[in-house]
Amino acid sequence: MKLAFSPDDEAFRLEVRAFVQAQLPATIRRKVALGLRLEHADYVTWFNLLETRGWLTPGWPVEYGGPGWTHVQRYIFDEETLLGGAPRLIASGIQMLGPVLIRYGTPEQKARYLPDIRASRTWWAQGFSEPGSGSDLASLRSTGVLEPDGQHFVVNGHKVWTSYAQWCSMMFALVRTDLRTGPEAPKPQEGISFLLIDMASPGVTVRPIRMLEGGTDLNEVFLDNVRVPVENLVGELHKGWGCAKFLLGNERTGIAGIGSCKQQLARAHALAAAQGLADDALLQARLAQFEIELLALESTALRWLAHGQRSAIPKAEASMLKIRGTELRQAIFETLLDIGGPQALPFSAEAQFLDAPDDSRVTPPELATLAANALDARKLSIYGGSNEVQRNLIAQALLAG
Amino acid sequence: MDFAFTDDQLALREAVRRFCDAEYPAHQRGDPEPPALARQRQAGLAALGLHGLGIATDRGGSGLGAVETMVAAQELGRALAGGSWLPSGVLAAPLVCAAATPTQAATWLTALATGSLQAALACHEPQSRHELSDVATTAVAVDAGWRLEGRKALVLGGDSADLLLVVARVHGERRSTDGLGLFAMPAGTPGLQVQPLRLLDGRGAAHLQLDGVQVPAQQVLGTPGAAWPLIEAAAQRAAAALVADTAGALDALLAQTVDHLKTRRQFGAPLAKFQALQHRLADMALALEQVRSMACLAAMALDGDEPDQRRRLVSAAKALAGPLARRCGLDAIQMHGAMGMTDDCRIGHLAKRLITDGVLFGDASHHLDRFRAASSAVASPAPSTFVHPPLETSP
Numbered sequence: 001m002k003l004a005f006s007p008d009d010e011a012f013r014l015e016v017r018a019f020v021q022a023q024l025p026a027t028i029r030r031k032v033a034l035g036l037r038l039e040h041a042d043y044v045t046w047f048n049l050l051e052t053r054g055w056l057t058p059g060w061p062v063e064y065g066g067p068g069w070t071h072v073q074r075y076i077f078d079e080e081t082l083l084g085g086a087p088r089l090i091a092s093g094i095q096m097l098g099p100v101l102i103r104y105g106t107p108e109q110k111a112r113y114l115p116d117i118r119a120s121r122t123w124w125a126q127g128f129s130e131p132g133s134g135s136d137l138a139s140l141r142s143t144g145v146l147e148p149d150g151q152h153f154v155v156n157g158h159k160v161w162t163s164y165a166q167w168c169s170m171m172f173a174l175v176r177t178d179l180r181t182g183p184e185a186p187k188p189q190e191g192i193s194f195l196l197i198d199m200a201s202p203g204v205t206v207r208p209i210r211m212l213e214g215g216t217d218l219n220e221v222f223l224d225n226v227r228v229p230v231e232n233l234v235g236e237l238h239k240g241w242g243c244a245k246f247l248l249g250n251e252r253t254g255i256a257g258i259g260s261c262k263q264q265l266a267r268a269h270a271l272a273a274a275q276g277l278a279d280d281a282l283l284q285a286r287l288a289q290f291e292i293e294l295l296a297l298e299s300t301a302l303r304w305l306a307h308g309q310r311s312a313i314p315k316a317e318a319s320m321l322k323i324r325g326t327e328l329r330q331a332i333f334e335t336l337l338d339i340g341g342p343q344a345l346p347f348s349a350e351a352q353f354l355d356a357p358d359d360s361r362v363t364p365p366e367l368a369t370l371a372a373n374a375l376d377a378r379k380l381s382i383y384g385g386s387n388e389v390q391r392n393l394i395a396q397a398l399l400a401g
Numbered sequence: 402m403d404f405a406f407t408d409d410q411l412a413l414r415e416a417v418r419r420f421c422d423a424e425y426p427a428h429q430r431g432d433p434e435p436p437a438l439a440r441q442r443q444a445g446l447a448a449l450g451l452h453g454l455g456i457a458t459d460r461g462g463s464g465l466g467a468v469e470t471m472v473a474a475q476e477l478g479r480a481l482a483g484g485s486w487l488p489s490g491v492l493a494a495p496l497v498c499a500a501a502t503p504t505q506a507a508t509w510l511t512a513l514a515t516g517s518l519q520a521a522l523a524c525h526e527p528q529s530r531h532e533l534s535d536v537a538t539t540a541v542a543v544d545a546g547w548r549l550e551g552r553k554a555l556v557l558g559g560d561s562a563d564l565l566l567v568v569a570r571v572h573g574e575r576r577s578t579d580g581l582g583l584f585a586m587p588a589g590t591p592g593l594q595v596q597p598l599r600l601l602d603g604r605g606a607a608h609l610q611l612d613g614v615q616v617p618a619q620q621v622l623g624t625p626g627a628a629w630p631l632i633e634a635a636a637q638r639a640a641a642a643l644v645a646d647t648a649g650a651l652d653a654l655l656a657q658t659v660d661h662l663k664t665r666r667q668f669g670a671p672l673a674k675f676q677a678l679q680h681r682l683a684d685m686a687l688a689l690e691q692v693r694s695m696a697c698l699a700a701m702a703l704d705g706d707e708p709d710q711r712r713r714l715v716s717a718a719k720a721l722a723g724p725l726a727r728r729c730g731l732d733a734i735q736m737h738g739a740m741g742m743t744d745d746c747r748i749g750h751l752a753k754r755l756i757t758d759g760v761l762f763g764d765a766s767h768h769l770d771r772f773r774a775a776s777s778a779v780a781s782p783a784p785s786t787f788v789h790p791p792l793e794t795s796p
Binding site (some may be wrong): 001002003004005006009025072284288289291292294295296297299300302303306316317319320323324388390391392394395396398399 | 402403405406410489655659660663673676679680681682683684686687688690691692693694695697698700701704705710714717720721769772773776
């Protein structure tokens with residue numbers, strides 16, 4: 001047991017730090033620091049820079065273009081990039097679909113889709129949730145009927161909360177393909193298939209949803225007699241739930257968001273100083289308490305990661321990281337709002353853009369996004385399996401047997 | 402960064418666990434120990450090498466580190482065991498090892514390592530709360546030694562100690578870290594009154610009254626006036642061991658609560674079926690894992706060689722573990738219903754241990770304060786965008 005990182009890891013840390021300092025464009029750094037909206041082009045720019053070093057897909061095996069990092073290197077990479085002001089990696093293609101294709105995809109699917117994810121040419125939408133299926137994902141009702149010639153599925157349904165669908169040319173979706181009813185009906189988790197859908201197909205309609213903080217990055221996706229070639233089935237027919245569970249297990253660990261916690265805690269310290277609250281004893285005690293809780297979260301993640309790669313963390317432990325990481329991040333975002341004080345109340349959705357017109361600047365830019373960021377952070381305990389579902393899973397594991 | 406245990410550390414854990422399983426029957430854990438039984442158990446723990454963990458190999462111990470101490474403390478916490486090991490083996494013995502002259506080492510260290518001599522560190526006073534530099538007891542140089550006057554409070558293990566190591570002020574202001582000395586005196590020294598007492602969780606302790614106690618020069622540990630680093634190090638060892646003890650007791654608390662939820666039936670179903678209780682249980686498991694991790698961090702920091710990082714992480718661990726563990730202990734009583742409030746049920750004994758661990762050697766507010774002070778002395782892990790925010794250059 002040893003606290004210090006190895007010299008190799010320290011050298012790696014400096015390498016990542018130097019890369020971020022030298023390569024991350026100042027406009028992107030500034031948007032992240034102020035909690036402003038990032039555009040598609042911002043992500044693509046940063047992701048392409050990462051890909052020049054082979055750093056975009058840390059969780060992928062080396063033979064598929066992953067960097068072959070240890071868990072400690074991945075942790076250092078997250079910490080250094082996020083503290084350096086870089087955007088987080090958008091999960092859907094890199095962290096969700098990529099590993100699923102690598103594990104379950106055909107050689108043709110891998111060859112066709114993985115290079116475009118690495119090059120940020122294809123953005124993937126996640127077609128899981130439906131209006132009637134949130135935490136209870138297995139109740140989903142979208143259907144895919146295989147045509148008699150066996151060449152296409154015809155997909156009908158309604159997906160919702162689809163992040164960045166407006167930027168996406170492809171979607172991976174769960175649809176019900178075993179439609180038997182009555183005594184023959186399969187269990188809810190059975191009879192679901194994992195399909196790849198071209199968003200340009202006839203019958204696909206994307207409608208943005210306006211959220212309470214003013215954002216429109218979540219969407220509804222309507223699927224109306226959409227024809228999906230049978231070669232776009234991932235894994236076996238009716239066995240898509242296995243792919244989904246594999247994907248969600250990866251997602252849960254990733255959304256502990258330790259690097260993001262550090263990023264926002266650093267933002268809180270800087271903002272507190274700028275607001276003249278550096279000596280406010282109650283606020284500083286709150287921030288110190290967050291730092292301690294972050295140490296506990298981080299050392300727990302590192303302790304478990306020491307036993308293998310991320311996906312090897314058992315389900316209940318991944319759930320614990322998800323709960324603690326998201327609740328801590330929410331608490332930090334709420335404290336940021338408190339640091340803003342009354343000046344954080346004037347609100348303009350436009351102020352969340354860097355190039356907002358001057359007449360929308362109702363409050364200084366470093367305060368303009370605090371309320372929106374705090375409200376947006378509510379999603380953390382809802383998505384990826386709500387924190388209540390995570391607690392159910394932990395209890396089930398403890399009470400089994 | 403490495404959280405793995407060595408094979409030797411795992412073997413030590415196994416040995417202590419086996420000893421506790423045999424020596425501490427599950428239905429009696431937390432009950433007061435009659436003196437004869439306490440001595441027998443101490444001998445058993447010493448035979449496992451626990452009392453010599455913090456004593457150098459050339460001075461009669463095994464010279465092992467804080468990780469081994471953590472491993473032992475976790476197992477003892479799980480069984481509500483340990484007795485005078487924490488006061489003698491963790492607080493006193495390494496301190497004596499660090500400060501002793503060759504003659505003192507020959508007199509005390511081998512006996513401490515074998516457990517035949519029990520020592521206790523008298524570092525608290527009635528007015529000091531958690532501030533160990535707050536010392537009003539005085540030591541005045543007299544012919545061939547020192548004369549001590551004052552009162553010491555809550556001396557852990559002081560009720561059964563053969564040798565008391567008393568902190569007294571040689572010079573300086575009451576709260577100054579400068580001017581403290583360490584004076585060893587056998588129990589029974591004329592002028593020393595020992596008032597034995599039991600803490601909330603049954604641990605033995607004592608208040609001391611010193612009325613003109615004469616301490617010969619050869620019983621002074623280290624340089625009179627310069628004892629603070631020894632005291633601070635001892636307090637850090639104790640704090641880290643208490644966090645590990647908390648992790649062990651929490652582990653037992655969780656296991657017993659799981660067992661209760663699976664067996665107790667109400668409304669025609671086991672309590673395990675009720676989601677309100679499931680969620681409390683999940684939070685308890687989450688607390689346990691965090692406390693375990695912090696015990697590791699504190700132990701690793703103690704074994705490291707960065708003083709500010711050591712202060713920072715030991716205080717972080719103590720500040721986190723205390724309130725979390727107390728909440729779990731009290732929640733577990735709730736989940737056991739009225740049975741959880743009886744003296745027969747072990748849940749209450751575990752809760753008392755968790756509460757006591759949280760207060761001893763600094764509660765959460767004390768350590769939060771310490772953490773902040775130490776953090777400002779430790780370099781930030783990465784140059785952050787936010788430390789020099791680009792805010793001033795905004796349009």
